[in-house]
Amino acid sequence: MPDDRSNKQPPAGDDRNLVVVDEDFVNADTEDRLWLFWERNKDVIVKGTFGLVVGILAFLAYFFWNESRREELGEEFTACQDEAARRSFASRHPGEALAVVAMTDVADDQKKAGKFAEAAKAYDEASRLAGLAGKAPAITALGTRARLYAALCRLEAGEAGADKAIAAVADDVNAPETLRGFAMLTLANIAVAKGDTAEATKWLNAMDKKLRAGHVWKSDKEALVQSEPSLVAPAAPAAK
Structure with a gap:
């Protein structure tokens, strides 16, 4: 007759981690074993589940707070209707893309008004703010545009060294092609x-070597060449 293993006790001195259960669970079904597992592990399960829920709630709280903050920032930016308000907005929100846009608006308005010296300084500030606002392509493009337009305004104001600042943009391989091309064309003019x-x-x-064949300044380049006879390459001498 086989041994009744249900009544056997572990030998003396055996300190292995044995699970001692009531003899009713020797042949327990799945439901009973699940209940037993819950009774033994419920504290760990509850604590782990609580931690996971708290983590998810914290993430959702941050997400909605951030979205709300960005919406408020957009509304504040839209409310800026003059130079003073835009300057104030930009100074209060360094590191934000909208601060770069606000300062660029200020500089563009001054440039349109013919205030080239003031516009150059405003573009300098827009470029500085772009450096604080991250590396997104749109922000980088705004920063490059600000550098180029600051140099153009200094050129208009008759300041020395403006052409070197324009050349720096023309030689910047990371600058958007449209801005590089405009800088090159300006230097040619x-x-x-x-x-x-x-x-x-x-x-x-x-422009021919560093820009794409169909770049946006191609027609302007060709018009400049046609308007200035000295730029048209002379015909090669006939072979003798």
């Missing part, structure tokens, strides 16, 4: 105005 054909040709050639 400056050189033509000075009668420096070699410098103008250098930048026009750079």
Whole structure:
């Protein structure tokens, strides 16, 4: 007759982690075993579930707080209707993309009004704010535009060294092609105005080499070449 294992006791000195249960559970079904598992582990399960729920709630709270904050920021930006309000908004929210936009609006308005020295300083501030607002492509483009327009305003104001700042944008391989092309074309026009054909040709050639074949400034480049005979390459001498 087989041994009745249900009544056997562990040998003396055996300190293994044995689960001692009532003899009714020796042949327990699945439901009973699940109940037993719950009784033994409910504290751990409850604590783990509570921690998970708290984590999810914390994430949702932050998400909705952040969305609400951004909505409030957008409403505050929209309410800025003049230069003073935009400057104040930008100064209160460094690191925000809308601060860059607000300061760019200020600079653009001053440029339109012919206040080139003031506009250049405003563009400088917009460029600085763009550096604080992250590396998103749109923010980087705004920062590059601010650098270029600051240089253009200084050129209009007759400040020395403006062409070097424009050239810095033209040579910036990370700058958007539209801005690089405009910088190159501007430098070519400056050189033509000075009668420096070699410098103008250098930048026009750079447009051919560094920009896509169908870039947005192509027609402007061709118009400049046609308007200035010295830029048209002379015909190669006939072979003898």
